[in-house]
Amino acid sequence: MKDMADPDLDVPLAELIVCPHCDAAYNLQVPDIGDKAICQRCKAVLIAPLHKAGLKIIALSLATFVLIIGAAFFPFLNIDAAGNRNSASVIDAALAFSSGPLLLLALATAGLILFVPLIRVVLTLYVLVPIVLDLPPARHAMRAFRLSEALRPWSMAEIFALGCAVALVKVADLATVGFGPAFWMFGGLVVLIVAQDSFLCRWSVWNSLEHPKKS
Amino acid sequence: MGKQICGRCGHKMVSRDFGSLQRVWAFWVVGLMCYVPANLYPMLKTKTLFQNDESTIVGGAVELAHHGAYGIAFIILLASVAIPLAKFWAIAFLAVSVKSHRAAANHSRQVMYEIVEYIGRWSMIDIFVVAILSSLVQLKTLATINPGPASIFFALSVIFTMLSAQAFDSRMIWDEPAKDGDPS
Numbered sequence: 001m002k003d004m005a006d007p008d009l010d011v012p013l014a015e016l017i018v019c020p021h022c023d024a025a026y027n028l029q030v031p032d033i034g035d036k037a038i039c040q041r042c043k044a045v046l047i048a049p050l051h052k053a054g055l056k057i058i059a060l061s062l063a064t065f066v067l068i069i070g071a072a073f074f075p076f077l078n079i080d081a082a083g084n085r086n087s088a089s090v091i092d093a094a095l096a097f098s099s100g101p102l103l104l105l106a107l108a109t110a111g112l113i114l115f116v117p118l119i120r121v122v123l124t125l126y127v128l129v130p131i132v133l134d135l136p137p138a139r140h141a142m143r144a145f146r147l148s149e150a151l152r153p154w155s156m157a158e159i160f161a162l163g164c165a166v167a168l169v170k171v172a173d174l175a176t177v178g179f180g181p182a183f184w185m186f187g188g189l190v191v192l193i194v195a196q197d198s199f200l201c202r203w204s205v206w207n208s209l210e211h212p213k214k215s
Numbered sequence: 216m217g218k219q220i221c222g223r224c225g226h227k228m229v230s231r232d233f234g235s236l237q238r239v240w241a242f243w244v245v246g247l248m249c250y251v252p253a254n255l256y257p258m259l260k261t262k263t264l265f266q267n268d269e270s271t272i273v274g275g276a277v278e279l280a281h282h283g284a285y286g287i288a289f290i291i292l293l294a295s296v297a298i299p300l301a302k303f304w305a306i307a308f309l310a311v312s313v314k315s316h317r318a319a320a321n322h323s324r325q326v327m328y329e330i331v332e333y334i335g336r337w338s339m340i341d342i343f344v345v346a347i348l349s350s351l352v353q354l355k356t357l358a359t360i361n362p363g364p365a366s367i368f369f370a371l372s373v374i375f376t377m378l379s380a381q382a383f384d385s386r387m388i389w390d391e392p393a394k395d396g397d398p399s
Contacts, residue, residue, distance in 0.1 A: 021386070022385065023389060042325045095350070102366070104367065105342070105366060105367045109342065142224045146224040146225070156336060159337055162340055163344045171351065174352070206223060210223055
């Protein structure tokens with residue numbers, strides 16, 4: 001099964017699906033809503049359509065967008081030690097590295113916890129809104145979706161949320177630490193991002209981008 | 216085999232990316248090189264009223280253990296030392312295993328690859344904790360925490376390890392006829 005364009009194969013290419021992880025080829029059979037098509041060889045999920053997944057993802061993306069913007073500016077932790085108070089927002093945390101050569105790290109931190117998740121939300125909305133509304137796909141929607149998928153491992157808002165908890169444990173004996181509003185926003189963000197990821201069936205998105213419904 | 220363009224998403228297509236292993240090793244070596252100074256230089260510079268403290272990752276954990284916080288010390292050693300080293304080992308093992316033909320079962324290697332890819336990004340948590348602590352603990356004379364030079368090396372090490380794992384083409388695992396009775 002090394003080469004898909006095998007001339008001996010008399011199945012049309014559109015009816016084949018190849019596992020992106022292990023390259024096993026199958027005859028395409030779209031599972032029912034709620035079921036999953038799983039690669040027999042490496043057990044990767046190939047297709048997992050869900051009822052109204054597009055609409056759910058759009059709703060979650062909008063919520064994520066609002067939370068990221070909010071979480072960026074409100075303080076997420078505040079500290080109080082012997083009358084000295086300080087509170088930090090995500091912007092502050094990213095700018096903590098801003099002296100000298102650590103500036104690069106500041107930019108990377110801000111990018112990973114704010115800008116990459118934001119870009120992914122915008123791209124997701126750009127791709128999915130026309131699909132859900134049964135409109136023809138937006139211009140360059142396929143490239144947008146590919147970019148969004150490529151950015152996925154670099155979107156680290158949920159890791160930052162756990163980082164808050166670890167930092168809290170570390171400072172707890174040094175001073176009184178309290179949660180700011182942004183901490184709870186990040187908490188919500190973790191749930192939203194995990195949910196959004198589990199609703200998204202990549203095959204369905206590609207398929208509807210390639211074969212838009214005629215309305 | 217020439218490069219073709221995917222008719223759907225416009226990405227370049229190759230049946231097997233034979234440059235893949237070279238990129239894996241290149242990123243792997245850079246990641247490992249960055250991991251050395253990440254452990255030698257201080258990660259956090261803590262200034263309190265009476266003392267000036269610069270601790271490395273391992274040094275900080277040892278200090279915590281002296282104070283009796285064995286649990287936290289263990290977690291730090293696990294997350295910042297054991298897991299990164301395990302990742303280096305796992306990627307190297309996978310890259311070697313597709314070349315030498317006496318490899319472990321395909322499915323367990325696939326699982327291993329997925330674990331490495333999943334865990335990779337979570338190592339950034341150390342960097343975020345440093346960022347959070349140094350923006351939060353700025354209490355003038357009482358106590359201040361600032362990031363040390365190790366933080367940038369640690370971040371680079373994590374990023375290059377992630378790139379190394381991403382460069383690995385997991386389909387190569389399945390190219391050899393399976394020895395464990397997998398249908399292929």
